Amino acid sequence: xxxxxxxxxxxxxxxxxxxxxxxxxxxxxxxxxxxxxxxxxxxxxxxxxxxxxxxxxxxxxxxxxxxxxxxxxxxxxxxxxxxxxxxxxxxxxxxxxxxxxxxxxxxxxxxxxxxxxxxxxxxxxxxxxxxxxxxxxx
Ligand code: ZN
Numbered sequence: 001x002x003x004x005x006x007x008x009x010x011x012x013x014x015x016x017x018x019x020x021x022x023x024x025x026x027x028x029x030x031x032x033x034x035x036x037x038x039x040x041x042x043x044x045x046x047x048x049x050x051x052x053x054x055x056x057x058x059x060x061x062x063x064x065x066x067x068x069x070x071x072x073x074x075x076x077x078x079x080x081x082x083x084x085x086x087x088x089x090x091x092x093x094x095x096x097x098x099x100x101x102x103x104x105x106x107x108x109x110x111x112x113x114x115x116x117x118x119x120x121x122x123x124x125x126x127x128x129x130x131x132x133x134x135x136x137x138x
Pocket of ligand 1: 081087091
């Protein structure tokens with residue numbers, strides 16, 4: 001069995017962002033030379049997510065509004081976590097949107113359903129953060 005590991009780095013100018021990382025995951029898959037297997041993609045930080053959904057700007061605004069209703073950023077003092085930090089909301093948003101995705105690899109390609117794309121969800125940005133891509137198979 002072969003395995004391949006790669007880190008993808010992001011530094012978003014805003015506190016929150018959704019970034020389509022599908023092409024970078026595809027690039028990692030080509031570099032791995034793995035044709036049949038599994039591809040894990042996970043955020044390496046507890047205030048960021050990796051998830052699969054549609055690359056549609058209206059949906060992304062809906063995610064932003066929905067997450068702000070569930071866990072508003074402000075006021076900061078509503079969260080017990082916010083003593084030395086101000087990112088209590090970001091931890092909760094990440095929990096809802098998930099840590100990782102696993103995608104099947106078939107014939108050297110990511111075996112997606114219709115419209116599926118992989119996104120990095122940032123909830124406490126403006127600093128360098130990582131996504132792990134781990135691919136195993138043959
Ligand atoms: Zn924190």
